[in-house]
Amino acid sequence: MDITIVEFFRHFHFVNEAWCFTTPLCMMALDIILGTINAIATKTFKSSRMRVGLSKKSGEIAILVLGELFSFAMGLPKELMTGVSAYIIFMEFMSIMENCEKSGVPVPKFIKSIVNNVDESLSEDDYKTLTARLNQAIKTVEELEEESKKKG
Structure with missing residues (x-):
């Protein structure tokens, strides 16, 4: 079954709103715990590095809280908050895999290739593919907004 990223996120949903908020928080907690254990085990623990990491986590939590607040206050489609949550979950998953x-x-090769991807330049084909996917995502969001307006 060949499914595109846009199709995945179009059908991706949480069981309820609580999980949309709780899942990223649980992933953040697991990442902090694993990172701390790893740093202690390898004798590379530095409180300054932990403060920087915790400030980033605080920013992610702020984004989640603001996303939830705006979603409810402005009646935005729940897909917007689902996307924010999914993005944070993906970031945390990658960080957990790195830890x-x-x-x-042992980390599976297909995940390892993503986690250890140090070459951040894009080939022309990759750029075209990403541009096409981004345009499709924008079109999908516009369609969802239209559907939301018709319902509301």
Whole structure:
């Protein structure tokens, strides 16, 4: 079954609003715990580094809270908050995989290639593909907004 990223997010949903908010928070907590354990085990623990990491987590929590607040206050489509949550969950998943790899836990090759992707330049084909996907995502959001306006 071949499914595009846009189709995945179009059909992706949480069981209820609470999970939309709770899942990223649980992933953040797990990332903090694994990162701290890894830093202590490898004797690389630095409180300054932890403060920077915790400030980033605080920013992610602020984004979640603001997203929820605006979603309810402005009656925005729930897909918007689902997208914000999914993005944070994906970031945390990658960070957790990095921590696992640093701890010596075997990480599947397809995940490892994403996690260890240090070449951030895009080929022309990749750029065209990403541009096409972005345009499709914009079209999907516009369609969802139209549907939301018709219902409301």
